[in-house]
Amino acid sequence: MYTMKISRMTVDKLGVKLYDKVSAVIAELVSNSYDADATCVEVTAPMGIYLATKQQGVLQDHGLTITVKDNGIGMTPEEVNEFYLKVGAERRTDYRRGDTSKKFGRKVMGRKGVGKLAPFGICNKIELITSGGDIIETEDTEGNKIMGYITAHLILDHNEIRSDDDNDYKPRIGQLNNTIQPKSGTTIIMSEFAHRKVPDIDAFSRQLAQRFGINSSDWSVVLKDSNKKVGDDKQEVAVGEFSVKKMRGTEIRFVEISDGSGGTRYAALDPDGDEYSDLKSFIKYEDTIYPITGWVAYSETPYKDDLMAGIRIYAHKKIAAQTTVFNKKAGFTGEHTIRSYLVGELHADFLDLDEDLIQTDRRDILWSHELGKAFEQWGQTLISKIGKLSREPMKKKILEVFKEVSKYEQVINTAFPLEEQREIREQAVTIAKLFGQTIRQDELEDKEHVGKLVELSLIFAPHVTLENKLREAAEDADTSLGVMAEILKTARVAELSSFGKIADDRIRVINKIEQLKDTPGTLEQEFQELIQSAPWLIDPQWAPITANQTFTTLKREFQKFYRDATGEEINLEAFPDPNKRMDFVLSTQDNFIEIIEIKRPGHNIKDEELNRIINYADQMEAFLNEPSNALFKKTFNGYRITLVADGLSLSPMAQKALNGLMSDGFLTHISWRTFLLNTRKMHEAFMNEAERQKRYGIRTE
Structure with a gap:
């Protein structure tokens, strides 16, 4: 039984x-x-x-x-x-x-x-x-x-x-x-x-x-x-052997070798097979030598699953633990790379001899034991060693992946195809390589981020090339007219690269605006904030002015003036609090004050709204005519109103008032369709011209 x-x-x-x-x-x-x-x-x-x-x-x-x-x-x-x-x-x-x-x-x-x-x-x-x-x-x-x-x-x-x-x-x-x-x-x-x-x-x-x-x-x-x-x-x-492809130049081996007198000893060998003097293939505890054999290295690719992660530690051919950093505290140099690439197979039979240092579930080691602590300290020394050893091979590997993912050579050759642009191409490749050597492994998976780095190399290359040419010209007392012509051409390419990048970015913003416009429920406040940060959406020649202290003071003082004159509060700043709605955008371009009123797509302006806009204009005129505001009137030549609204639902009298403002040049009314069409057209034309001149050389005629 x-x-x-x-x-x-x-x-x-x-x-x-x-x-x-x-x-x-x-x-x-x-x-x-x-x-x-x-x-x-x-x-x-x-x-x-x-x-x-x-x-x-x-x-x-x-x-x-x-x-x-x-x-x-x-x-x-x-x-x-x-x-x-x-x-x-x-x-x-x-x-x-x-x-x-x-x-x-x-x-x-x-x-x-x-x-x-x-x-x-x-x-x-x-x-x-x-x-x-x-x-x-x-x-x-x-x-x-x-x-x-x-x-x-x-x-x-x-x-x-x-x-x-x-x-x-x-x-x-x-x-x-x-x-x-x-x-x-x-x-x-x-x-x-x-x-x-x-x-x-x-x-x-x-x-x-x-x-x-x-x-x-x-x-x-x-x-x-x-x-x-x-x-x-x-x-x-x-079931076959568990295999991991190792990155070349990163493997440290721990082996048993002959000591030359009939016995054996244990040694740690570098990737070239030379013995380390500062890294042992054993730990010493209470005058006893505990040998360790096996290898550690970086994997050819980052971990694809938990099985690959870190170093597998065996005792008598059975796994006893798996560790990435031997419990090393976070924050050490190269930690991210080690946690993504470090692999290994170590055999430490002493973990399961007289002292059983393997946990009951056989998933880890009893690191708190004194012998376990000695092994942990040995492992942390190994982590530091392989981290330093693998820096250059890791840079080379990441650069290879960056080159494959970004296709930077093809992109650069396409951007600067002319023979006279050879130096710019070479400089762009050098810059792209610098980016590729410094990018983190996890960033390689972000194609958008990789693409932006290549774009930056296209922008920086003409400027760096121009700087080099100017330095060479300064050192050469007999600078020829041909050299000066090359400098001017390079300067032109640098200028076009910068403006082309600006135009390209603006097209992306316009695409986002179009998506926002077609999204139901988008609030006027969101459009007002966009215009305040990107006034070129109204006119491609406008740019945001952030360092104009006089204009900043004008906005603040006008808000006070309006409150005193009408008894109402207005808000001209973009606040994160949704309850503080922006009344309109106040901007300045060419020493003119621009009052920009944005209505949500599909909205028709009514009498009450038009009256409020006219009231804003009247108060601005009164504000500028105040004797105490003479400095503002001297600085700014006047004011204009831009109204972005898809339609009008006005009474005859209100319509007449609007027509009068428009004929006098005080107010411009545009629909959302016209607004986006004009903005896109002007930026695309600029970008196309910049690209044409880069591709086919500088045309002066």
Whole structure:
């Protein structure tokens, strides 16, 4: 009779709580197969789907199974009782089993005796079929001689274990129990699942490769998709070695080498194979040397998944931890790059020898232990070393990616195609390379940002070239007329590049304005604020004036004057508070005060609104005629009104007043369509001319 001695709380703590992912559970079972001297493990599961679903909080089981089958030494019924059903027994301190496997002498991965409970983290039922011990000869029911291995077959039910509290649990017996099977090995079948998803077969393969991708002729792991038929694409995948492409010139290796006198020692080697004097391949703790072998480097590409992230640390060929910076505090130089590119594989068997420094769930190291702290300090020194080593290769790599993403050479050749623009092209390439060497890896994924850097190289190149030519001319006492002509041509290209960029940016703004205009619910306030920051939308020759203190004072004083004269407050500034609506835009161009009234698209001006606009004008005239404001009147030649509105709904008298203002040149009325059409047309014409002159040379006629 099979008996498990365990409390239900222990089952939850060591099974359900520690192992809640399908991949982690399978990893534990595969490690048990490794310890059992299996040469092949087959994992059969429905790949890429949920094992059970929830509807309105109710779990629905789909009758699916996951099977892990190996050809290891298996167990006899007695061994099942003694070892498998005895939870928490130390494997390596048991003289009957020891810390190495029976057949291949493998340093066993299991130690704490709790991995067998891992399936309860994802399922309710575990079925165990295992055949082991010595080969025996017996007879079948018909008297025929058969040879094989005694088999144990039992079913463990999580619900039944929990219900028994701390009483001994007796699993159900399977039909193959005490039968003779021709081959040794163990099969575990899991069923009645929680709401868990199986990774797709490629991701699952990489996850297991990270932990068990051991290069050995007597070890293999195969995944099979139970949702597919034999022969279907990706129905079966062999787990290979976990591979990461390394960036050239970044690898540091930790190796065991001959000391020249018949012994060996450990050394850290740089990318050229030379030994470091300031970096060791071991840690020293309490006068004992603890060797470390393996490698660290930068990956060819930034991390694509968590499996690649950082350095994998193994103890006895099983992963013990994965770390990116050995707990180094944030803020160190090169941190972003290291967290995106650093990879490695280190073997530190001392983590699982006399002192067990691996956490129970085998996902990290006990860094708080004194030996763990020594290893952590060694790792942080390594992080600093490889960070410095990889700076130049990283710059070169990022520049290669920048060149590929930005296509800056093609863009520059298109912008400056003429033979006489060769120096400008060369300068633009130099500037683009500088940008490419300083850009961060994450910024490379932002195509808009990369494009703007290339645009800047096009703008800066003519100016830098002009500066160089002027310096050369200043140093040459016999500057020829031809040299001066080259300087003037370069100056012209520089000028056109700058103005062309301005025009290009303005076209983008106009596009945004058009989108805003066609968006229902856009408020007048939003348009008023845009005009205040970009008055060239009204007239392409206008520019915002921010340093004119006299005009700033005029706006402030006019607001006071208007309040005193009318008893009403007006607002001429763009406030973030939506309750403080801007009445109109007050701008200045060519020493004229511009009163700009914007109405939302589709709006028709009514008598009351026109009267308010006229009142603004009247008050401005009265303000300028005040003796105390003589300085303002001397500075500004007068005022004008621009009204942007799609239509008019005025009485005959109001219409007559409007016509009078327009005929006198005091007021200009334009619709939104005309406003945007004129603005776009004038800027596009300028931009096209700038581009034409850049492409076909300077025309003076």
